[in-house]
Amino acid sequence: MKRKKNILFIIFFLSLVNICASQKAFNKIVHKYYRYFPYGLPFGDFVSNLMKDPTLTNKIVQKRTDSTLFFFKGDYTTHKPFSFEATRTEVRLAESEIQLTDSATKKDTLFIYQISGYSNTSENKGMTAQKEFIQFDRKYGRDFGESTVKNLWEKEQIVGTVRNYFLPSVGISPITVAWLNLTDHESVFSITLRLIKVENTVMMPTIYVPGKAGNAVSTDPDEN
Numbered sequence: 001m002k003r004k005k006n007i008l009f010i011i012f013f014l015s016l017v018n019i020c021a022s023q024k025a026f027n028k029i030v031h032k033y034y035r036y037f038p039y040g041l042p043f044g045d046f047v048s049n050l051m052k053d054p055t056l057t058n059k060i061v062q063k064r065t066d067s068t069l070f071f072f073k074g075d076y077t078t079h080k081p082f083s084f085e086a087t088r089t090e091v092r093l094a095e096s097e098i099q100l101t102d103s104a105t106k107k108d109t110l111f112i113y114q115i116s117g118y119s120n121t122s123e124n125k126g127m128t129a130q131k132e133f134i135q136f137d138r139k140y141g142r143d144f145g146e147s148t149v150k151n152l153w154e155k156e157q158i159v160g161t162v163r164n165y166f167l168p169s170v171g172i173s174p175i176t177v178a179w180l181n182l183t184d185h186e187s188v189f190s191i192t193l194r195l196i197k198v199e200n201t202v203m204m205p206t207i208y209v210p211g212k213a214g215n216a217v218s219t220d221p222d223e224n
Contacts, residue, residue: 025143026167026175033081035190036089038202046202047072050093055079069095070110081187083135084128086117098172110172110196110205116190121181125137129187133161133179136191141165148173149204152180 030037035053038046040046051061056074076089092114119128141147144165152160160180164173176192196203 023167025140029140029191030174032191034113035076035079038113038193039204041202043197043200043202047093049128050091056091064095069097071095076117082116082117084117084119084132084133084189087120087186088118090116090118092116097100100193105211111195113193114190116188118182118186118188121185121187129179129181129189130161132165132189133177136177137163167204174204 002110007123027037030039033112035055038051044097051059051074053074055076055078058075060072062068062071071092071094073090073094076091079089080086082089092112094112094114095109096112097109117129117132121128127143141163145168146166147163148166149163150163151158158180162176162178165175166173172194175193176194177190179187179189179190181187192207196205
């Protein structure tokens with residue numbers, strides 16, 4: 001009996017270590033790539049700070065109405081978090097509808113907080129964004145409990161990849177990274193965070209779903 005208790009304690013301890021390592025890596029990513037760390041802030045303060053950022057240009061704002069969801073985007077003039085020289089760095093905050101279960105009637109909304117770096121691929125044929133994607137996964141991927149990957153194909157060639165990372169016991173992927181060749185001359189690397197608003201506070205999606213991670217909702221950026 002004592003031996004079983006010791007085994008359970010070890011498993012519990014290792015689980016805590018895994019959660020702490022994943023959370024630490026996640027926070028490091030957000031601080032590195034985003035100008036505003038959203039979690040734990042009043043939602044109104046976070047949105048206001050983002051929209052009033054003096055380093056943003058080309059702003060587009062679509063306020064929520066009965067028929068449309070909230071959408072904001074802008075281009076940074078000085079913020080350059082990527083290892084490659086981006087021709088344009090864009091940030092987006094968009095409200096998105098999600099399906100919580102298999103029932104088509106049970107839906108909710110979350111917010112997509114995305115930063116993207118665009119690059120000219122005339123010389124390197126898209127390898128800039130792809131290389132950033134590979135470096136990101138090598139540096140941070142092992143710190144997450146699980147991930148799923150999807151290659152994007154065009155004319156029997158891979159033109160992009162999407163990877164969803166999961167934290168332990170969280171059914172919705174809180175972070176997705178992707179690279180994509182948009183044209184023969186432009187590629188993009190993007191990081192997408194998923195946020196929820198709980199009593200006017202920005203939080204990470206923490207829906208626990210027994211079984212395989214990711215079976216709560218689709219985490220494909222094209223679908224969310």
